[in-house]
Amino acid sequence: MKIYKALKKDLLIKQIREGFDDHEVYISLRPCIDIVIELLENGPNLSVIYCPPSLFELTSSRVKNALEKVNVRLRPMGGGAGRPKVYDSNDVTEIKKLISVGLSITRISQELDIPRRTIYHLLNKEKAE
DSSP: OEEEOOSSHHHHHHHHTTOOOOSEEEESSOOOHHHHHHHHHHOTTOOEEEEOHHHHHHSOHHHHHHHHHTTOEEEEOSOOSSOOOSOOHHHHHHHHHHHHHTOOHHHHHHHHTOOHHHHHHHHHHHHHO
């Protein structure tokens, strides 16, 4: 897979114009019509274009339809932005179980190796939902 990363459209197009033979391409910018045309012209074997999920949602239906007509798929790739979750609902369930048994937050923190402040945060978040 060929990966193109740039902060501006002009720089991305300049990179694309160097040509490529890959079937799959990842671009870091929203696939606008200018970028798609350059990809199609300079990549004769192109079959899939990947972009970040947030930019995939912003891509116009005009671009998506044009790609469908030439049998090139546009797909989102990558996770969401931000820091990944460290603790999940299973941790919250375990914390609640230990609280119901009568353990203090400090003791739960030691048992589960989760900071006390994080335990309070997880419980408040659960209460808010």
